[in-house]
Amino acid sequence: MALNLMTLAALCVGSTAAPGTQGLPVGTDCPAIERTYQDALVRVAPLVDSARGRDGIARVAYAEAGNQGDSGLAGVVYTILNRLVDGSFGDRLDEVLDSPHQFEPVTRAGGNWTALPVRAAIEQAHIDTILNLALDGRLPDPTNGARFFQNPAIVAARASAGTVRRGLVNFGGQKPVAVIRDHAFYDAGKTQAAARPTPSLFVPVQSAQAGTAEASGEAKASALVSNSLFVPIQAGH
Numbered sequence: 001m002a003l004n005l006m007t008l009a010a011l012c013v014g015s016t017a018a019p020g021t022q023g024l025p026v027g028t029d030c031p032a033i034e035r036t037y038q039d040a041l042v043r044v045a046p047l048v049d050s051a052r053g054r055d056g057i058a059r060v061a062y063a064e065a066g067n068q069g070d071s072g073l074a075g076v077v078y079t080i081l082n083r084l085v086d087g088s089f090g091d092r093l094d095e096v097l098d099s100p101h102q103f104e105p106v107t108r109a110g111g112n113w114t115a116l117p118v119r120a121a122i123e124q125a126h127i128d129t130i131l132n133l134a135l136d137g138r139l140p141d142p143t144n145g146a147r148f149f150q151n152p153a154i155v156a157a158r159a160s161a162g163t164v165r166r167g168l169v170n171f172g173g174q175k176p177v178a179v180i181r182d183h184a185f186y187d188a189g190k191t192q193a194a195a196r197p198t199p200s201l202f203v204p205v206q207s208a209q210a211g212t213a214e215a216s217g218e219a220k221a222s223a224l225v226s227n228s229l230f231v232p233i234q235a236g237h
Helices: 005-014 030-048 051-065 069-086 093-097 104-108 121-135 152-161
Strands: 148-150 178-180 183-186
Touching: 005 030, 030 051, 030 069, 030 121, 051 069, 051 093, 051 104, 051 121, 069 093, 069 121, 069 148, 069 178, 069 183, 148 152
Parallel strands: none
Antiparallel strands: 148 183, 178 183
């Protein structure tokens, strides 16, 4: 399967090996890929550079990954950016954030991200930092170009309970392109079954066992992703 632009760009930035290793196809022109990707980010920057747009990204990112650390938040932010670059999820940020059955917190809130809780100023500043670094080309994509993600433990628990199809686990048994704590990220969201509507991401911030809105315990950190991307922003002192 051909790699998408976002995945190629992430591999080019993250690898010092020769093409043909670490997933880079032989003959990959990394400088050209990186220029094309940066041009794409420039095109989508106006879509996320308004106060309203950044508000929406912050609400979705914290609803999905508020217990996943800096890298987990960056993973959701980059998934949103990658969907904007891809273009098949909508031409506007609202269309990406409100896409039916894609971000479960939005779905649970009635399908409109504006119904999600407003984030504190310090949380908004944190997401603004991630966006600024990403759009300036100073924060490599920790998802390796992913456009889909899920918490496999939660999806597997739901499949065992019969509330979702087993084919949704790892989106049909796909190998993740990145793992950030509890979340696995994928290039494609289609399962191995016959053509169906785009599957739901369904990544609630909750424990698969308890089914509550609490963090799911100590996460399995990926060797590819650092525990913290930034110095934590602290209020007060």
